[in-house]
Amino acid sequence: MDNWILRAPNNLINEASSVNISSPTQVKVKVSHLLLTNFDALLFGGNVKASYPKTIGRAAVGIVTEVGENCYGITKGERVYFEPTRACGQCLKCKSGKPKECTSITIAGRDFDGFMRDFAVCEYSDVAPLPDSVDDLHALCIETVGIAENIYDKLNLSAGQKVAVVGADPAGNIMAQVLQYHKVIPIVIDNNEANLERVKKCGIYYAFTADDDLKTNIMNATGGHLCDAAVYIASSRLPISLATRMISAGKTIVLSSPSSTPSSLDARDILDKNLTVFGVSHAYDYTDAVINMFVHGAVNIDVFEKEILTEYDPVALLKERCSNSSVAARNKMTVFKMIF
Ligand SMILES: [Zn+2]
Incomplete structure (x- = not known):
C-alpha cells in the first residue's frame, strides 16, 4: 500500500500503511488520480513548512470503497474529489459555528495528510461526488x-x-x-x-x-x-x-x-x-460552484500539456519541479494514475 510521507524537507519516503473507517461519518476512498502541484513541490523543497510527518499530495480524485452508516449523499463505487482544504476547528469563527468563515484554513499535505497514497479515510463531508460530465482531469483542476x-x-x-x-x-x-x-x-x-x-x-x-x-x-x-x-x-x-x-x-x-x-x-x-x-491561496467552500461551472463548460483545460503516468518516481519529479530551470515541468499537468 503506497503512502508517500514527507518526514522533513527533501525527505519523502514511501511507507506502506493501511487505513480503516473508525466512525460512522467516514468514508474510505481508493485514490485513482493525483495531480502533482507546485504546492507539493514547495512542501518537498521546504519552501513551505509542514507539520511533519505528513502524507504529501493536494489535488486528487478517487473511488469510494466503503461508506459509514451515517454518511449522506455518498455511495460505494462513486467517483469523488478530495477537498484539499478544511476549516481548522480551533479559531473563533469555527468555535462559534461559522466554519465557512474560518480564519486559519488547513491545507492537505501541510496541516493534514494529503492524498499521495492508495487509500484515504476521511469525513464524508471532505469529499465531493463528481457528476459523470466532470472527468477526472477536470476534477483535478477544481x-x-x-x-x-x-x-x-x-x-x-x-x-x-x-x-x-x-x-x-x-x-x-x-x-x-x-x-x-x-x-x-x-x-x-x-x-x-x-x-x-x-x-x-x-x-x-x-x-x-x-x-x-x-x-x-x-x-x-x-x-x-x-x-x-x-x-x-x-x-x-x-x-x-x-x-x-x-x-x-x-x-x-x-x-x-x-x-x-x-x-x-x-x-x-x-x-x-x-x-x-x-x-x-485557497478555494475553501468553492468546490460545488466550480463543479457547476465545469458542467456548463466554463473552463477549457484541453489546451494544457499533460503527462499521465502509471509508473512514477515522486521524488525525482518533485526535485525537477523544484529546480529553477524547470519551467516546462510547471507548465504541464503531471498526473499519477493510481490503479487498483
Ligand atoms: Zn477555523
Missing part, C-alpha cells in the same frame, strides 16, 4: 478554478473592466478564462510564447509578451487608462513589478498562491499609486 473564482469574487469587478493577469501557466490561463466567463476582460502577460499561444486558443484576445512594448500594448488595450486590477500568479516567477506597472492609481493587486522565489513588492509603488494588495 481548486485552481476555485482560487480564480475566489479572486474574482474578492475583486468586486463589473463587466467590461480590464484585469492584468501576470503569468500564463495553467493557473494564469484558468484565471483569465474565469474572468472572461464573468465578462471581465483579461490581459495576460508572460514571457513564454507557448503559454501565450495556449491562452489565445482559449479565446483570450489580449496576450502580451513581457517585453519593452508591454506598457504601450497595455495602454492601447485599455484606451490609455491601464488595468482596473492585476492578478499576480506567483508560480510564473515573473517580477511583481509587472503587475504594479500595469494598473492605475487606487487599484488592487491580488497575489495568487505561494511561490518559492522570494519576489519583493516595491513599497514605493504601493505608496505612489495608493494600491491595495492582498493574497488568495
